[in-house]
Amino acid sequence: MDKDTILKVSDLHVDIKMLEGKLTPVRGVNFEIKRGETLGLVGESGCGKSLTCKAILSINDKKCRSTGSIIFNNEDEGEIDLLKLDPKGEKIRDIRGKHISMIFQEPMVAFSPMYTIGNQINECTRLHITKDRKKSKEISMEMMRKVGIANVEKRYNQYPHEFSGGMLQRALIAMALVCNPSLLIADEPTTALDVTIQAQILELMKELQKTYNMAILFITHDLGVVAKMCDRVAVMYLGKIVESGTAEEIYANPQHPYTRGLMGSVHKIGGKKTERLFSIDGTVPLAMNLPKRCGFYDRCDVRIEGLCNNADPELVTTDGQHQIACFACKNEACQKMRKEAEKRIVLEKTAGKEA
Amino acid sequence: MKKDTIMEVEHLHKRFTSKGVTVKAVTDVSFDVKEGETIGIVGESGCGKTTLGRCIVRAYQASEGKVMYRTAAGEEVDFLTVDKKKMKEIRKEIQMIFQDPYSSLDPRMTVLDIIKEPLKANFPDMPKSEMDDRAKAMAEKVGLNPAYLMRYPHAFSGGQRQRIGIARALIIEPRIIVCDEAVSALDVSIQAQVINLLEDLQKELGLTYLFISHDLSVVEHISDRVGVMYLGQMVEFADTEALFSHPMHPYTEALLSGVPVADPTVHIERIPLKGEIPNPANPPSGCYFHERCSYCTEKCVHEAPELKSMPDGRLCACHRAEELKLRGFTYSEE
Numbered sequence: 145m146d147k148d149t150i151l152k153v154s155d156l157h158v159d160i161k162m163l164e165g166k167l168t169p170v171r172g173v174n175f176e177i178k179r180g181e182t183l184g185l186v187g188e189s190g191c192g193k194s195l196t197c198k199a200i201l202s203i204n205d206k207k208c209r210s211t212g213s214i215i216f217n218n219e220d221e222g223e224i225d226l227l228k229l230d231p232k233g234e235k236i237r238d239i240r241g242k243h244i245s246m247i248f249q250e251p252m253v254a255f256s257p258m259y260t261i262g263n264q265i266n267e268c269t270r271l272h273i274t275k276d277r278k279k280s281k282e283i284s285m286e287m288m289r290k291v292g293i294a295n296v297e298k299r300y301n302q303y304p305h306e307f308s309g310g311m312l313q314r315a316l317i318a319m320a321l322v323c324n325p326s327l328l329i330a331d332e333p334t335t336a337l338d339v340t341i342q343a344q345i346l347e348l349m350k351e352l353q354k355t356y357n358m359a360i361l362f363i364t365h366d367l368g369v370v371a372k373m374c375d376r377v378a379v380m381y382l383g384k385i386v387e388s389g390t391a392e393e394i395y396a397n398p399q400h401p402y403t404r405g406l407m408g409s410v411h412k413i414g415g416k417k418t419e420r421l422f423s424i425d426g427t428v429p430l431a432m433n434l435p436k437r438c439g440f441y442d443r444c445d446v447r448i449e450g451l452c453n454n455a456d457p458e459l460v461t462t463d464g465q466h467q468i469a470c471f472a473c474k475n476e477a478c479q480k481m482r483k484e485a486e487k488r489i490v491l492e493k494t495a496g497k498e499a
Numbered sequence: 500m501k502k503d504t505i506m507e508v509e510h511l512h513k514r515f516t517s518k519g520v521t522v523k524a525v526t527d528v529s530f531d532v533k534e535g536e537t538i539g540i541v542g543e544s545g546c547g548k549t550t551l552g553r554c555i556v557r558a559y560q561a562s563e564g565k566v567m568y569r570t571a572a573g574e575e576v577d578f579l580t581v582d583k584k585k586m587k588e589i590r591k592e593i594q595m596i597f598q599d600p601y602s603s604l605d606p607r608m609t610v611l612d613i614i615k616e617p618l619k620a621n622f623p624d625m626p627k628s629e630m631d632d633r634a635k636a637m638a639e640k641v642g643l644n645p646a647y648l649m650r651y652p653h654a655f656s657g658g659q660r661q662r663i664g665i666a667r668a669l670i671i672e673p674r675i676i677v678c679d680e681a682v683s684a685l686d687v688s689i690q691a692q693v694i695n696l697l698e699d700l701q702k703e704l705g706l707t708y709l710f711i712s713h714d715l716s717v718v719e720h721i722s723d724r725v726g727v728m729y730l731g732q733m734v735e736f737a738d739t740e741a742l743f744s745h746p747m748h749p750y751t752e753a754l755l756s757g758v759p760v761a762d763p764t765v766h767i768e769r770i771p772l773k774g775e776i777p778n779p780a781n782p783p784s785g786c787y788f789h790e791r792c793s794y795c796t797e798k799c800v801h802e803a804p805e806l807k808s809m810p811d812g813r814l815c816a817c818h819r820a821e822e823l824k825l826r827g828f829t830y831s832e833e
Binding site: 188189308309310311338339340341342343344346347365366367368369370371372374391392395396405406407408409410411412413414420421422423424427 | 656691
């Protein structure tokens with residue numbers, strides 16, 4: 145792995161055993177994040193984006209089983225496979241909060257109502273930086289100032305219910321960044337906030353990213369926020385990444401039919417008023433006992449009968465950083481994959497007949 | 500009331516009192532709604548937009564003010580003061596779609612029962628078979644498979660549940676529908692399906708919508724006219740395109756500049772708002788917005804601006820509305 149890459153996720157599967165059968169919400173996810181960049185993970189609810197990022201920190205529910213590999217490139221200790229670590233062991237607990245930290249969706253729920261804000265931010269500092277109470281309080285207060293909380297002396301001793309939603313999200317960011325992590329996972333950090341406050345928080349995150357040179361894995365379903373924040377975008381559908389590339393490329397030239405559908409269903413202010421929104425028919429299928437075919441087959445408008453329902457396309461690189469998983473795309477790499485898949489299907493059929 | 504007006508909200512106030520503290524949730528809101536149009540109401544959380552919607556359907560009793568309504572029979576009545584019998588009649592014509600498709604459906608009723616419940620309440624004499632037929636026809640109209648109607652709500656996805664809510668609102672053929680954050684809880688692709696459905700039904704049945712939402716791009720897409728609310732007051736009310744391209748109230752400008760645009764090549768400079776939303780139990784003096792406004796003058800601190808008519812016909816509550824040149828979105832010429 146080269147030095148600039150901070151996290152490499154390969155072939156990540158997450159499955160959950162249930163009474164009805166095995167649920168596979170994440171079915172082979174591959175991506176990597178470079179130091180200092182922002183990767184946006186986009187998709188609808190239930191596509192597995194939250195499970196993916198929780199798998200990185202091994203904080204998924206006990207019922208979830210993750211396989212594959214998640215290599216974290218630590219500056220001091222070199223490469224570590226996070227999935228191989230004991231989820232309750234010292235090693236991963238040293239990484240959580242210190243090297244990789246996370247911002248959760250709802251700031252109201254993420255804080256304990258029983259402890260003061262200062263106490264909760266301090267927990268992280270005392271665990272990872274210094275045992276000295278005075279010093280750790282100073283560090284926490286300094287961080288609270290940096291995220292734009294005014295009147296820190298008073299705020300430090302207040303409880304979460306005394307904070308507004310926007311202020312609480314700032315406090316959550318302070319808690320996540322107080323140990324200066326090299327990777328920040330932000331799971332829908334602004335979804336619960338108002339437009340004006342959302343804009344403030346996004347700007348704050350960008351600013352802090354520059355100061356600390358940290359990488360951000362930004363999970364959201366809001367395509368507007370992605371356009372504002374991310375260098376690269378990965379689009380997820382039914383537990384797989386179907387397209388990824390630089391933000392400019394994905395917005396200007398979406399290739400996968402699902403990405404095109406997503407882009408079409410968002411209304412742009414200033415666009416033509418009479419235009420009907422594009423909508424993708426049907427709903428996301430349940431990720432249980434999925435047959436071997438393209439996950440988007442049922443809802444796709446460019447599907448190829450006989451091919452897309454018999455083989456699952458893989459993510460191939462078309463040019464530079466743009467990756468697509470679709471048989472119907474017109475570029476060289478996808479066409480090559482299509483020909484190979486067709487050959488394989490013919491072979492399987494003849495093999496089946498002979499048997 | 501003007502001829503094409505279906506509803507006129509006049510000086511509506513709503514105050515909540517608790518433990519001796521009075522919160523003005525809605526203060527002096529007035530606007531009119533034309534038949535067949537869609538009015539968008541936008542604002543941040545806590546600005547009173549949901550309270551306004553609920554006062555209009557009389558789920559809350561407003562503290563002051565009138566909601567003049569022209570019934571299907573052509574009568575003009577004040578919906579807020581009519582007696583119970585009359586109200587029940589008018590309720591048939593004004594329906595509501597709720598925000599959360601998960602909590603607004605009774606989990607112990609089948610979908611068929613949910614959809615026909617308004618019929619049971621309003622037309623108790625209707626034969627049962629006719630109710631079932633109507634419910635089935637309505638389910639089909641909103642894109643639900645009638646074969647699934649004997650199932651319970653938990654068996655449906657978020658988008659389908661919202662369709663159930665829409666079918667329930669439409670079954671007694673209302674004229675006005677108040678949509679309170681009707682698509683906010685849905686994913687973008689499902690959101691597009693529901694918005695298209697609402698637009699199709701409007702064309703087909705001549706419905707009037709009051710569309711309450713915090714999502715400015717959705718409101719811009721669906722509305723003919725938009726009202727912006729801040730701290731319980733209507734600060735601007737204008738045609739959609741005029742409002743988004745040339746806002747006249749500084750709060751509208753700030754709100755627009757914060758909208759994330761789904762295009763990485765567009766960079767809009769955000770107009771920062773100072774501080775946070777004031778406590779509605781203790782609003783600031785003069786213009787409620789003056790503490791956070793970057794165009795604030797001495798007059799704004801002491802004197803509250805009225806919602807006045809502007810030269811282009813819009814309403815705006817700002818002392819400096821006409822002298823300020825505010826920034827909005829650029830509309831493409833096509």
